[in-house]
Amino acid sequence: MYQYIIYSIFFLFFENIIHVLGTWKFYQKSEIGLWKIFIPVYNIFILLKTYNRPIWWIFFLFIPLTSIILLFILWMDLMRSFGKKTKKDMILFFLSAGIYIYYINFFEKIKFSKIEKEKKKEDNIGILLAIIFSFITHTYIIQPFVIPTSSMEGTLLVGDFILVSKIHYGLRMPISPISLPFTHNNIIGFIKSYISILKWPYFRFPSMQSIQRNDIVVFNFPKDSNHKIIDRKDNYIKRCVGVPGDLIYIKKGVLFVNHKKESFFLKKQQAYLIKTENIPLNIEYIKDKMDIEDVQFIGEKNDEFFYQIMLTEKKAIQIKNLFDNIIFIKKYILPISFQENYIFPNNYGWNRDFFGPLHIPKKGELIRLNLKNIHIYNEIISYEKGVKINNPLKKYYKIKNNYYFMMGDNRHNSYDSRYWGFVPEDHIVGKPIFIWMSIDWNRKKPFNFLSWKLRWKRIMTTIDGKHSYLYLFFLFSFIYSIYFFFIKK
Incomplete structure (x- = not known):
């Protein structure tokens, strides 16, 4: 936690330097004391007060991305107050990502002209605030996802739009805090949507509940080689069938956990x-x-x-x-003698239907390494320590993280832990809690909108399907319609 706070303070200090370098002449021309310009946070407070912005906006300063947005708003306020408010000025400001204000500050003669404070309450600010609050909700509380593959059928279907709670298993603070809002890792193709140079340390708040066996979990794919930063790796959703300390194995397509046959559930395919x-x-x-x-x-x-x-x-x-x-x-059960390609770990002769036994590592556990298990635990050691052990004889290793074993409910059509191994606890994103929309589309032509069909029975339901709140949607729509067509007029 302390490391995360220190990184955030350094970033805030760096932002303050950029802000002061680009605006000190504006402050001086506004007859603001020179000493006030250099005090972090306080110099932003002065601008908020000067331009009649809500003082509580100061809290946006402590979130890296929203702090950048806040600075942009205040920089535009400064530019307008010095007569730089034409369309050309605004276009140059945005195309230069704010650098245009440096040009004005250092190379142009600027004259302060008071503007009416009432004009500062543009309608666009309301839209911008809505975007900021949506971004905060998306990043720190609940994030929407869509199910793109059939690996979790029939629990979750292709075209289910779900909401995932980021606080149930403990909020993981952003590790790559600077990115385009509402994007994950790529914009188009391999163009990244985040700044990979800036990387915060891993920190997670205490959880509301621990991951239980058979929970459905959203996590970052550990073997995503295209993205090195944890929270920018591809998002996967599977069922956690093994928690830290469990022993799992599969015989004839049937999963056993700690020598007990898995509980039968109707939706397993x-x-x-x-x-x-x-x-x-x-x-x-x-x-x-x-x-x-x-x-x-x-x-x-x-x-x-x-x-x-x-x-x-x-x-x-x-x-x-x-x-x-x-x-x-x-x-269709594969024979025990058939060795499936790319199964985890390599060279063990396992397949999707005959797998294990495999022990799931637990934090604090002391593992005795030998030639038989080194292929299993070397990846964990490399991940935790950054080194590999070539000679495992007479060596022990203490596990630093909890690990989980994930499988899809569509057991024979799921790329899961059977193929790529364990999920470290720092890769956990959150818990799916709600299906707010479900669309049945042509899987070969998903963008053929005319073929889309709503799955009414799944809309506004909990993930387990036990509770439906679709009636609340219709009730809200009815009340809103009355307000819009009758009361508002």
Whole structure:
């Protein structure tokens, strides 16, 4: 915490230097005492008071990005008060990212002209404040996400728009605090949306609750090689099936945690092989009437048709009962002898359906390293210490962080911890709490807006689907309509 505060103070001090260098002549021409110009925070307070801005805006100064926005507003106030208020001046100011004020300060003769304070309350400021408060909410409280892949079906569907709480598991303060608002890591292609040179130390506030086994969690993808800063790595969402200290393994596609079979839940999906004779499977009916999207036609031979479909056990039974021409429908489980490529860790001979046993490291735990487990823990040691251990014999290592094991509910169509390993606790983003919108779109052509369909049963529901608040949306819309069309007039 202290390191984070120190970094923030240094940044505020650096901002103050930039502010003073670019505006000292404006202060002098305004007959403000020279000593007042150089005092951090107080010099901003003077401008807020001078230009009739709310004094509480001073709090924006203590958040790196909002402090930059606050400085820009006050710099524009200064420019206007010295006659620099034409469209040309404003365009030059924004195109130069504020550097234009240095040109005015050092190279132009400026004369102070008092402006009416009432003119300072532009409508645009209200819009700007709304953006700032939205950004603060987005960064520090609740962040919206959209589900882009099917790895969490059928719990979360492609096209679900969810809200993720950043405070349930403890608010992680921004590590890369300077970025374009409402962007994550890239703008277009590989153009980064953040300044990677500025990097704050990791700090997380105490959590409201700890991550429990089977919680759905949003986290930063640990193996994202395109972004080195933790909070700018790609966002993933999976179910936490293993917490620190757990022992997990998978047999015949069934997960065991601490030697106990996982609790059965209806929405878990796996790959099923289906064989029909004489007549192909009615895929259109399956997709339209049963909300099943992941259907793959394998081939046809001697009037027999073969398919692979991602299904829950309940829907597998429904399909079997619906179609009389089905010869068999069974889970597609890889044999134990099959070694799947890119499975974690390498060279262990595991696959998605036969995996482990694997121990999940816990903070403070002392691990005895040997030739058998060095491939598992060397990544952790490299992450925590920045070095690798070549000769593990007779060496112990004390784990510095908690780690988690994540899996998708769509077990046979999920790129998860089985393939890339553990999630460190500093990569945790937050807890999904709400589905505020759900759109069923064509997955091959997602931008074909005419094909979009609203999933009304999922809109304004909790993640577990137990509670729906759609009626509140209609109630609010009704009240707002009455106010807008009748009372406001």
